[in-house]
Amino acid sequence: MRPWIEKQRYLIDYTLAALARRKARNLGLLAVYALLVFMLASVSLFGQALRQEAAAVLADSPEVILQRLVAGRHDLIPPGYLEKIGRIRGVQHQQGRLWGYYYDPVSKANYTLLVPAAEAPAPGHLRLGATLARERGLQAGQPLSLRSYGGKLFTFTVDEVLPASSELISADLVLLGEADFRAFFDYPAGHYTDIALSVANPQEVRNVAAKLSAALPDARPILREEMRRTYASLLDWREGIALALLAAALLAFAILAWEKASGLSADERREIGILKAIGWETGDVLRMKLWEGLLISFSAFLLGLVGAYVHVFHFGARLFEPVLKGWAVLYPRFTLVPQLDGLQLFTLFFFTVVPYTAAVLVPIWRAAIIDPDAAMRG
């Protein structure tokens, strides 16, 4: 065992000494490689954590949301709907919801105005999402004036700013009472934006949805299950796009690696010939190169991974912000729960370490079978 270990150390000594001959170039390669792993790992960690976040946070969103469609567009729920739904078996609870959008020319941002089902603010009072409050420089106790779409100016008092830790779901929320909401939007009495339902038996959700569609042909039920799948696939898709963009970088790196590895210079071939002539086996040459590939790619993997972890979980994935943010003015600040599962790490490891090592090794394979007597001839 000891000679085996000592021998591997010698091979590592050699490969490192050989790499050190072109220090700048090889350190540059390591840096580019680590950067690539960093990008890949950032996308993967961020995507995974955001998916988990969506799944965990939206787990208790309404089971079914019922929208009314008029001419294929979302319309208000007229009076009488809630009663009709009440007669459908399997519906445990139904609640008309009031919410809408408001464009604030001051901050040039869209807000979501929402009437909470319970603990709604008193008339003339508001609760605000933290992102919005930050953007408008508002704190609890201060007044906020909004000009309604009807042209009237409404002045509210900010009761409370929602906790900063909830920005991811509440960035643009303005919570207000029902009377204020109806007055502000000139919302017709008895009408609702949509209806949230809960179903007694979770297994029955699909049946209930079918019954709802039959009873109210102009309504469209949206199931929680569908909403969650929408998020899962949306985030997958987004991650896929980022990866597709990275594929270009990946390809460039593959070319670089290939160039480095396959462009075995005459010098390198000569060196392999010499090593074989002075008593190295073909296997020793291959093992030496294998070490080169493993050491470089493993270092790059660790550097990139740790960098990505810090980027995603300590710096809020700052580099992805421009992509996610779009032209949104209100972009939430959020922290995600660190997710590092074994399979994910292994996948990253596999797709970063193996290709490079193979790219280094494969061309050597051909070179390593050079006849050792080549060394005898100039």
Added chain:
Amino acid sequence: MTRRPSARFGAFLAVLLLLFLSMLADARRLAPPRQQEQAARAALVQQLGLSDLALFTEARYTRHLSLADLHSPFQDHPLALDHFPSGSVVPPPPARLPHYAPLDRETTLPD
């Protein structure tokens, strides 16, 4: 005498592994408080009956992805992505497409 390259690299690798391990430790340390925050978010979602993350606030169909009209973000075609930049990365919700298959067919069939 200078040290062997393998010894120097071993030290470098040890530093990297230490970083890796401290990353794992940091993740363990960070998880409980952040899980608490997440639970608070979930509670708020339940309390307010929210259905979406507030990641894309620029337009209504990106703000409430799960509630968007099937056709409004994709005005001309269910698969036309009209809104930049969110529109360029937000596909029609595939989970909902089968539900409205008749509508889709009408728009994708040529006249």
Added chain:
Amino acid sequence: MIQLTDIHKAFNQGQHNEYWALSGIDLELEARRVTAFQGPSGSGKTSLLTIVGCLARPTRGRVRLHGEDISGLPERFLTEIRRRTFGFVFQQFNLIRGLSALDNVMLPAYPEGKPHAELLQRAEVLLARLQLGHRRHARVEWLSGGEQQRVAIARALINDPEVIIADEPTANLDTTLSKQFLAILEELSGEGRTVLLTSHDPLVIKSSAVHRVVGLRDGRLCGD
């Protein structure tokens, strides 16, 4: 110690440019002697040395080392025999550029996996013996021709081989350095090593350090 029986060597066998570099060599090489191969360019000297030194296999014929037939051994065993029994000093020295003299000297011992301290000690002793102790950390391309050759000799000796094979050892050296080489040669054979070399150089052929001269012409022996 080495017996060659009916050695033939063909290059590009079976192709239109087939060339027989050696055609029927029968030769017995004694241990602890310095044997020089002499002959015109292209006569097959280098080819013969590659076969003796297990760098190449003969197309036909047998090579026996200590009475054991080694021409049919698989690659791995052949490499091991080469590493342990032969030390090579190539005409172009063939050092690995960018590495220090010390690293170059230690290279042939790497596959053996001996303890590092032991190996380092041995390499330092060899370099010191060849008056290169002060240059051991220099990159080999910074060394002069004579110094490079001595590094190559130290490298050939690192595994303590029985046989030293040197192809045209003095071709790149001036008279003074050639004489220095002959002195080292004498020392090596004095230690009981077998030395095989090729040379055009009368200085070497006529030297008292050389015990036997074998002539070659067109791939055949032509008298001692």
